Every structure is written in structure tokens, then in C-alpha cells.
Amino acid sequence: MSEEVQKTSIKDQVDSVEVISSDSESTTEQEVLEPDVAELPKVVREIVPLEDDPTIQVVTIRYFILSVIFIIPGAFIDTMNSFRTTSAAYSIFFVQIASHWCGKWLARVLPNKQIKFGRFINFNLNPCPWSIKETILVTITASSGATGNLGTNAIALADLFYGEVVSAPKAIFFMWSIVFLGYSVTGFVRNFVMYEPKFTWPQALMQTTLFQTQRKSDEDGKQGSKQMKVFFIALLGLCAWQFFPEFIFPMTSSLAFLCWVAPENYVANFIGSGLGGMGFLNLTLDWSNITSNILLYPYWVQVIQFVAFVLGAWVLIPAVKWGNLSDFKYGLMSNSLFMSNGTKYPTAQLLNSDLSLNETRYAELGPVHLGAQRAYNIFFDYAAYVSGFCFVTLFGYKGIIEAGKKIIESRRKSHSINLQYTDRLNKLQSAYADVPSYYYLILFLCSFITILVILIKGFFAPWWTLFVATAFGVFVCILPLLILYATSGFQLPIGTFNEVIYAYIIQNQKSRHPAGALVYSSIAGDVFYRCQYQMLSLKIGFYNHLPPQTVFWAQIFGELLGVPTNYGALRWVLNTKRDLLTGEKTDPLHQWTAQSLVSYQSNAIQYVVLGPKKLFHHYPMLPYGFLIGVVAPVIVFALHKLFPKSKLKFHLWNTTIFFSTMSNFYGNVSTGYFSQFIGGTITMFWAYRYKHALWKKYNYLLAAALDTGLNLSILLIFLFFSAGKTVTFPEWWGNNGKSIERCFAMG
Structure with a gap:
């Protein structure tokens, strides 16, 4: 190991692949680091041990x-x-x-x-x-x-x-x-x-x-x-809490504020519902809908994902439902296949006994229709x-x-x-x-x-x-x-x-x-x-x-x-x-x-x-997803080359993450995304920048603790209430039999 010590200012930004790594990291203070340590990114130096004992026995x-x-x-x-x-x-x-x-x-x-x-x-x-x-x-x-x-x-x-x-x-x-x-x-x-x-x-x-x-x-x-105590407090606390959204108080899994204001109004219900609707301003207190990604993904990733969610769920869905974005209005929030009248397509009738296509029956039934959300999911999948x-x-x-x-x-x-x-x-x-x-x-x-x-x-x-x-x-x-x-x-x-x-x-x-x-x-x-x-x-x-x-x-x-x-x-x-x-x-x-x-x-x-x-004959726009997948990165790369020092940080505009998030299907659950962005802003932006010492000590530890608590709670709920005879929690205000969100007009 080198004994040489040099004084250097470290800037932990990926050089050749900076675009897909993380926010640029730099230190304003001078650090005294050995050359072989200085080559490591800051986050690695802060976490990974830099000494080893190769004599330790591992396999027993x-x-x-x-x-x-x-x-x-x-x-x-x-x-x-x-x-x-x-x-x-x-x-x-x-x-x-x-x-x-x-x-x-x-x-x-x-x-x-x-x-x-x-x-x-x-x-x-x-x-x-x-x-x-x-x-x-x-x-x-x-x-x-x-x-x-x-x-x-x-x-x-x-x-x-x-x-x-x-x-x-x-x-x-x-x-x-x-x-x-x-x-x-x-x-x-x-x-x-x-x-x-x-x-x-x-x-x-x-x-x-x-x-x-x-x-x-x-x-x-x-x-x-001290860190282990924090770990177990978070683990046990989350484990105990998860019994509420998962079993006792399901309403907390999707807090649809618009439904509370107008519980019998279909438009308000559809906009606010996180279980079959747009999930507009919908919050969740269910960790399974939030996940440790808010403590793990770099903040630039979370921003891209939230922007894509807003466009996919809060813009495109209402544009289809109440606008002219799609002529086929049926099955908007469904991933099933439909006939032209909106009934589910009898797909079993399309197959002959040898699994070949029954062309006669297909001609009688007509072309298969996709719900609009599913159609643009496929488009962005390709992109x-x-x-x-x-x-x-x-x-x-x-x-x-x-x-x-x-x-x-x-x-x-x-x-x-x-x-x-x-x-x-x-x-x-x-x-x-x-x-x-x-x-x-x-x-x-x-x-x-x-x-x-x-x-x-x-x-x-x-x-x-x-x-x-x-x-x-x-x-x-x-x-x-x-x-x-x-x-x-x-x-x-x-x-x-x-x-x-x-x-x-x-x-x-x-x-x-x-x-x-x-x-x-x-x-x-x-x-x-x-x-x-x-x-x-x-x-x-x-x-x-x-x-x-x-x-x-x-x-x-x-x-x-x-x-x-x-x-x-x-x-x-x-x-x-x-x-x-x-x-x-x-x-x-x-x-x-x-x-x-x-x-x-x-x-x-x-x-x-x-x-x-x-x-593709019935949906001719779908193949253009491949073209968009080529053109969008080229445009972002050109902007990055033209304006390399721009505050807009074009190199972080990762089109792959954006398109992939746009391809998410929100038909059953669109809650959680707003909560994720709020949580990610706190952990990976505010705490990372302004409370970095605390973030360094507890961020990844809390991610591990909360995920562990969630899975422990799911296992316990399964063992207590589902492994043998299925036990359901009695209906009450927070566990309404018709709609746990109290979005009653959704049916």
C-alpha cells in the first residue's frame, strides 16, 4: 500500500458515463487522501472498508x-x-x-x-x-x-x-x-x-x-x-404499522382526498382514486407502495420518474377519457383485450384445437382493441x-x-x-x-x-x-x-x-x-x-x-x-x-x-x-416507439454537447428511465408515486445536501430496516390470517366494504 499522501480536491462525477450515474458530487473542503483512495468516488469511500484480512475463513x-x-x-x-x-x-x-x-x-x-x-x-x-x-x-x-x-x-x-x-x-x-x-x-x-x-x-x-x-x-x-438500535426501532415500527394498511385500516394505503370531498361524484372519484383512477394528489402510508427506492435511487432518477408519472397518469389518462386522444374509450384502466363494443374479447375462441388462429372466428369477432393506457404503455416500452x-x-x-x-x-x-x-x-x-x-x-x-x-x-x-x-x-x-x-x-x-x-x-x-x-x-x-x-x-x-x-x-x-x-x-x-x-x-x-x-x-x-x-395494422403508431427511442437520446446528447455547463444538466435527462416509467401500467394501483416523490425529495435531495453526515450514517440503514419490516409484516399477516383459515377484519369506517378509499361512485 502506498505511503504517499497528496492533497487534492475530489470531484466524484463519472467522466465517461457521467450521464447515467448520479448528481455531480464535489467537495468544497480540501481532503487529504492517498492516491489509490482518491480514485474512489466519495460515496464509496464513505461506506466501503479500505482494509482486509484475507485469512478469515468464510465457508463453514x-x-x-x-x-x-x-x-x-x-x-x-x-x-x-x-x-x-x-x-x-x-x-x-x-x-x-x-x-x-x-x-x-x-x-x-x-x-x-x-x-x-x-x-x-x-x-x-x-x-x-x-x-x-x-x-x-x-x-x-x-x-x-x-x-x-x-x-x-x-x-x-x-x-x-x-x-x-x-x-x-x-x-x-x-x-x-x-x-x-x-x-x-x-x-x-x-x-x-x-x-x-x-x-x-x-x-x-x-x-x-x-x-x-x-x-x-x-x-x-x-x-x-447506536446505528443498530435505529435499525431495529425502524424495523419494528414499520412492521407494526403495516398491519394497518394491509389489514386493520386499509384506507391508509390510498388517501384519496378528492373522494373525501365528493364521495359520490364520479369525476372527482376517478381523478382522486389510487385504486382504479388517476391518483391525482393521492397519498399513501403503505410502505409497499412507497418502497426503499426513495432512499436508494439518486434524486435525478426520482425526478425523471415523477415527471413521467405525472404525464402518464395525470395528463394522458384524462386526455383519453375526456378528450380526443383516443377514439376507443373502453377499458382505459384495464390491461385486458376488448371487442369494439367494449366487452372483453373471448380470446379462447381464437384458437383452434392445434393452437392455430381460427381466422373465421376472428373475422366474426373483429379486431382486438387495447385500452388506451395499455396501448401507450406498449409504445413507451418500445421507446x-x-x-x-x-x-x-x-x-x-x-x-x-x-x-x-x-x-x-x-x-x-x-x-x-x-x-x-x-x-x-x-x-x-x-x-x-x-x-x-x-x-x-x-x-x-x-x-x-x-x-x-x-x-x-x-x-x-x-x-x-x-x-x-x-x-x-x-x-x-x-x-x-x-x-x-x-x-x-x-x-x-x-x-x-x-x-x-x-x-x-x-x-x-x-x-x-x-x-x-x-x-x-x-x-x-x-x-x-x-x-x-x-x-x-x-x-x-x-x-x-x-x-x-x-x-x-x-x-x-x-x-x-x-x-x-x-x-x-x-x-x-x-x-x-x-x-x-x-x-x-x-x-x-x-x-x-x-x-x-x-x-x-x-x-x-x-x-x-x-x-x-x-x-400494428390496427395500431399503426406503436412502431414509432422504436423511432422515438432512437431520436430522443440523440437530441439530449446534442443539447449536452452544445451546452455542457448548463444548469439544466442535460446529461441527467435519461430518456430510458423516462420512457420506462411512462410504460408503467396504473390500472389497478396509481397511488404511491406522489408520496415517493415527496419522500425522495426529503431523503435524496434535502438530507443528502444539507444533512449529509446524518444521511451518510442512516440513509441506507433505514432503507434496509423499512424493507425488512415490511416483509416481516406481510409474512406475519399471512401466517396469522391466511395460512390456515382466512380471517378478514370487520368492516368499519377505515375498511369500507364497498370502497376502502371511500370513492363510492367508482362502483
């Missing part, structure tokens, strides 16, 4: 025990939540806290005893004191396995809408393979975004904050103990997808080229790429062996061949589409969208675009199963999403100085446990909530609606059964 039998305990409930809850309208993912912060406690307890009670089974299995039950690194590895394993799986979408769609049940072995092996296919692609892109200090990975910083707070608390640090590539290419090409040069240089010198970087963290990480490239190659081949065999034997999609999905995901999607995620924490949904690609490549096939689009999308999507998840875990390991190979195997182990649990949760939801998911019964909280699955079904009919030609 305690790790395996706790991983199993925390993965199974998480995988179940995450899959279950995918059928709800709003929810928060299984809190990985709960795993961080609970596993740390449990690990220290196991370290106290387990004997220091060597165990042998045969010639090859030999381990110590309690080889060393519990360390924060062991906690981190348990958490990384859980973040891999205790998640949902894209493969459940196709399986659920085929079951719920077409009565086709996929066998457990086929489903589980397919779900494993698409995940590992995505993991294997990490070997291709990690060198571009893993080691570059200017890619801060906000999600990784949030988790690192809690890890280091736990470490300080273990070391009897006064500050660490967001194309914008993602254009924006990163225009603003981040210098960084990509520089990373490429470092990769080439590391290959020439036959050493790890992190040796090409001179910052402190890369120097520390060079003590550990990197994951060999052939690990990823073997994982890729095994996953690819397994999926290929499953598709050949019959799984809704033609076998050759696997080649297209993989190639498109690897060579087109990953790098630009991964850079966006690494710098802003914003993950771009790419499902709709994948379904369009699938529709075009199979349009000449006679038999086209609607679930095939989701099979294709899950393959291409997981090449992207799972790559992101693994990269995030690798970055967490990087920030906390874990061996990369250990992190790699921990993620594999997590998925081996998580996928069978995903399938079990899927079967439970379909068996117990089917009447709510199909709409035979109405959920008063608008939660068990399978809103995402209904959208998938609508997309499948549009793209697979009818084909994109019929859709």
Missing part, C-alpha cells in the same frame, strides 16, 4: 445450515408476491440481520469438533469465530436462491388460461437452466463493469452499509451500536428498450472503450484484470483468485443443452428459438443495460420487447402456443436479469473483500435450493387463489389480481396468436 458448516434456513421461505414469498399487484420482495436485509445473530449463536453453542464421513467429507463443526464475511456469504446465497423465477410465468399462464399443467421435473430443470444460463454470461461482461471504480452500484452500497454497521457493532463500537442502447452508447462509449483496452492489456500480460486498476479496492481484491473463464463456459454449455432438450421434447416454444434468445440477450441487451443498472440502480424491464421479437420469428409457424412467448422471454430475460443479479452479488463481495470463486459457488448453491421452492409456491398459489386470479371473485384490496400475468396473456394473444402485423 454454519454457512450451509443458515443458507438452507433463509432461502426456502424467501423463494416461496417472492414467487407468491409475483401474483400480487403491489408487494415488496423478500427482504434480503432480514437475512443479513437474522443470519448474523444466528451465526454468532451457532459459534457459541456448536462444539469445536472434527466430523468425518468417508474419505472425502471432513469438516469442523465450529472452526472459528463468526465473522461478518460469513454473514455476507449467507446473504449472497439467499439473494440468489430466495428470489422468484421467470420460468414460473409461462408455467402459470399455461395452467391458468389453457389448463395445461407442466410436470414438476420438466418445470424445475427448465427454471434451473435459464437461471444458470444468465449466470454464465457474467463471465463475458464482468470485466467491463466489475472493477471500474466509477460504477458505484447503489444496491451494493446499501447492503454494504448494513454489513459494516453490524461489524462495528460486534467490535463494541459506540456508533455501530425505452431502444433508448437504453442509444443513451449508453452516446454517453458511455468512452468508458466502454477504456474498459475494453484494459481487458486486452490484462490478456496480453496474462494476469487478472483488476491489476489494470490502481485504486485501493482493486489492490485488495488482487489477493484472491478470480473465477476462471472456463467455469462460466461449462455452466453455459450445461444450461444451454438442458434447455434445448426440454424444448425439443415440447415446452410451448420451438427449439430453435433458444438460439435467437441467447444470442440476442448476450450480444445486444446485457452490456448497455448493465451499465445503467450499475450507475443508477435502475433496472429496465425488457419483457415486452422480447415478446415482439418472438412474435416475428415464429409468425410463419402454423401452431403457436401463447405461452411460448413467455418461454422465449424467460430465456432471453434471464440472460439479462440473472446476469445483473450475479454481478450485483459479485460487487457486494468485491466491496466486502470476499473471494470471487466462493461467491460464484454460493450463488449456484442458492439456486439449487431456491428453484424447487419456487415451483412449490407456484402450485400453492394456483391451487388456493385461482378464483381471485381468474376474476371469478374480487379481491377488495386489489392485490390478488395476477395483474402481471393478465398482461402476459394479453401480450401473448396480440403477438403470438394474432401476430404483430395485425396489431
Whole structure:
């Protein structure tokens, strides 16, 4: 480590990709920093430990025990939540806290005893004191396995809408393979975004904050103990509060002030309702509608999202309903498909027994109509997808080229790429062996061949589409969208675009199963999403100085446990909530609606059964979304080049985030967005700028605590009131049976 000290003023603004990182950070005071520390962004220096002890043992039998305990409930809850309208993912912060406690307890009670089974299995039950690194590895394993799986979408769609049940072995092996296919692609892109200090990975910083707070608390640090007290106060407080919006006092989940003023006036109700209306000036006290994004996303991201929400929900929706923006007035707040008279389209009648389109019946029924909101959602979906590539290419090409040069240089010198970087963290990480490239190659081949065999034997999609999905995901999607995620924490949904690609490549096939689009999308999507998840875990390991190979195997182990649990949760939801998911019964909280699955079904009919030609013939403006996605970033880039020092900060006008937010569907729940903007202004603008010391100490910690409290409350409510006999709370003023918002004219 260098002993040289230099005096420098640090300006933590991304140079080559400043447009997609965060607000420019600069310090007015002079800081005395070592050169290798000065290369790190300010937020990283404030959070990430800059020393390491590589001798700490990470993998123990305690790790395996706790991983199993925390993965199974998480995988179940995450899959279950995918059928709800709003929810928060299984809190990985709960795993961080609970596993740390449990690990220290196991370290106290387990004997220091060597165990042998045969010639090859030999381990110590309690080889060393519990360390924060062991906690981190348990958490990384859980973040891999205790998640949902894209493969459940196709399986659920085929079951719920077409009565086709996929066998457990086929489903589980397919779900494993698409995940590992995505993991294997990490070997291709990690060198571009893993080691570059200017890619801060906000999600990784949030988790690192809690890890280091736990470490300080273990070391009897006064500050660490105080932070942990704040964490648990916030956790328990939010957990107790969530019983009100979720069960006792649902009105607090959507405070529709206009409905209180005129509870029987339809116009006022529609404008003010957050559950089926515009959500104008609607507030929520339900953390599941707010989420930790207000404590995580940079403020410029939150401003873009709020502007897009205002335009999408408060401008376009009334322009359609009461103006001339669309001639089709039916189904404005619905993601279903309609006939010209506004009745729901009998999509089942469009299919022959061999799943081909019944052209005669289609001619009798007429063209499929979309609700106007759903139509412009699709338009902006297309724009967001194309914008993602254009924006990163225009603003981040210098960084990509520089990373490429470092990769080439590391290959020439036959050493790890992190040796090409001179910052402190890369120097520390060079003590550990990197994951060999052939690990990823073997994982890729095994996953690819397994999926290929499953598709050949019959799984809704033609076998050759696997080649297209993989190639498109690897060579087109990953790098630009991964850079966006690494710098802003914003993950771009790419499902709709994948379904369009699938529709075009199979349009000449006679038999086209609607679930095939989701099979294709899950393959291409997981090449992207799972790559992101693994990269995030690798970055967490990087920030906390874990061996990369250990992190790699921990993620594999997590998925081996998580996928069978995903399938079990899927079967439970379909068996117990089917009447709510199909709409035979109405959920008063608008939660068990399978809103995402209904959208998938609508997309499948549009793209697979009818084909994109019929859709674009009836909606000729939709393809122009692709054009807008190209033109908008070019305009922003030109403005940035013309006015580089403008106070308008054109480089932060991220069109991808704007278009993606515009593509959000607000049909069931439009509450929360106004509250998010208010909360984000307080946390990421006011507190960050004017109370930075307090923000640095508690911001990410509170994000972790509140998310943990939310998920704990949802789990407790499920166990107390839904696991066995369903218990409903008595009706009262704050839990009105007709409308919990008291928007009675909405029906």
C-alpha cells in the first residue's frame, strides 16, 4: 500500500458515463487522501472498508445450515408476491440481520469438533469465530436462491388460461437452466463493469452499509451500536404499522382526498382514486407502495420518474377519457383485450384445437382493441428498450472503450484484470483468485443443452428459438443495460420487447402456443436479469473483500435450493387463489389480481396468436416507439454537447428511465408515486445536501430496516390470517366494504 499522501480536491462525477450515474458530487473542503483512495468516488469511500484480512475463513458448516434456513421461505414469498399487484420482495436485509445473530449463536453453542464421513467429507463443526464475511456469504446465497423465477410465468399462464399443467421435473430443470444460463454470461461482461471504480452500484452500497454497521457493532463500537438500535426501532415500527394498511385500516394505503370531498361524484372519484383512477394528489402510508427506492435511487432518477408519472397518469389518462386522444374509450384502466363494443374479447375462441388462429372466428369477432393506457404503455416500452442502447452508447462509449483496452492489456500480460486498476479496492481484491473463464463456459454449455432438450421434447416454444434468445440477450441487451443498472440502480424491464421479437420469428409457424412467448422471454430475460443479479452479488463481495470463486459457488448453491421452492409456491398459489386470479371473485384490496400475468396473456394473444402485423395494422403508431427511442437520446446528447455547463444538466435527462416509467401500467394501483416523490425529495435531495453526515450514517440503514419490516409484516399477516383459515377484519369506517378509499361512485 502506498505511503504517499497528496492533497487534492475530489470531484466524484463519472467522466465517461457521467450521464447515467448520479448528481455531480464535489467537495468544497480540501481532503487529504492517498492516491489509490482518491480514485474512489466519495460515496464509496464513505461506506466501503479500505482494509482486509484475507485469512478469515468464510465457508463453514454454519454457512450451509443458515443458507438452507433463509432461502426456502424467501423463494416461496417472492414467487407468491409475483401474483400480487403491489408487494415488496423478500427482504434480503432480514437475512443479513437474522443470519448474523444466528451465526454468532451457532459459534457459541456448536462444539469445536472434527466430523468425518468417508474419505472425502471432513469438516469442523465450529472452526472459528463468526465473522461478518460469513454473514455476507449467507446473504449472497439467499439473494440468489430466495428470489422468484421467470420460468414460473409461462408455467402459470399455461395452467391458468389453457389448463395445461407442466410436470414438476420438466418445470424445475427448465427454471434451473435459464437461471444458470444468465449466470454464465457474467463471465463475458464482468470485466467491463466489475472493477471500474466509477460504477458505484447503489444496491451494493446499501447492503454494504448494513454489513459494516453490524461489524462495528460486534467490535463494541459506540456508533455501530447506536446505528443498530435505529435499525431495529425502524424495523419494528414499520412492521407494526403495516398491519394497518394491509389489514386493520386499509384506507391508509390510498388517501384519496378528492373522494373525501365528493364521495359520490364520479369525476372527482376517478381523478382522486389510487385504486382504479388517476391518483391525482393521492397519498399513501403503505410502505409497499412507497418502497426503499426513495432512499436508494439518486434524486435525478426520482425526478425523471415523477415527471413521467405525472404525464402518464395525470395528463394522458384524462386526455383519453375526456378528450380526443383516443377514439376507443373502453377499458382505459384495464390491461385486458376488448371487442369494439367494449366487452372483453373471448380470446379462447381464437384458437383452434392445434393452437392455430381460427381466422373465421376472428373475422366474426373483429379486431382486438387495447385500452388506451395499455396501448401507450406498449409504445413507451418500445421507446425505452431502444433508448437504453442509444443513451449508453452516446454517453458511455468512452468508458466502454477504456474498459475494453484494459481487458486486452490484462490478456496480453496474462494476469487478472483488476491489476489494470490502481485504486485501493482493486489492490485488495488482487489477493484472491478470480473465477476462471472456463467455469462460466461449462455452466453455459450445461444450461444451454438442458434447455434445448426440454424444448425439443415440447415446452410451448420451438427449439430453435433458444438460439435467437441467447444470442440476442448476450450480444445486444446485457452490456448497455448493465451499465445503467450499475450507475443508477435502475433496472429496465425488457419483457415486452422480447415478446415482439418472438412474435416475428415464429409468425410463419402454423401452431403457436401463447405461452411460448413467455418461454422465449424467460430465456432471453434471464440472460439479462440473472446476469445483473450475479454481478450485483459479485460487487457486494468485491466491496466486502470476499473471494470471487466462493461467491460464484454460493450463488449456484442458492439456486439449487431456491428453484424447487419456487415451483412449490407456484402450485400453492394456483391451487388456493385461482378464483381471485381468474376474476371469478374480487379481491377488495386489489392485490390478488395476477395483474402481471393478465398482461402476459394479453401480450401473448396480440403477438403470438394474432401476430404483430395485425396489431400494428390496427395500431399503426406503436412502431414509432422504436423511432422515438432512437431520436430522443440523440437530441439530449446534442443539447449536452452544445451546452455542457448548463444548469439544466442535460446529461441527467435519461430518456430510458423516462420512457420506462411512462410504460408503467396504473390500472389497478396509481397511488404511491406522489408520496415517493415527496419522500425522495426529503431523503435524496434535502438530507443528502444539507444533512449529509446524518444521511451518510442512516440513509441506507433505514432503507434496509423499512424493507425488512415490511416483509416481516406481510409474512406475519399471512401466517396469522391466511395460512390456515382466512380471517378478514370487520368492516368499519377505515375498511369500507364497498370502497376502502371511500370513492363510492367508482362502483
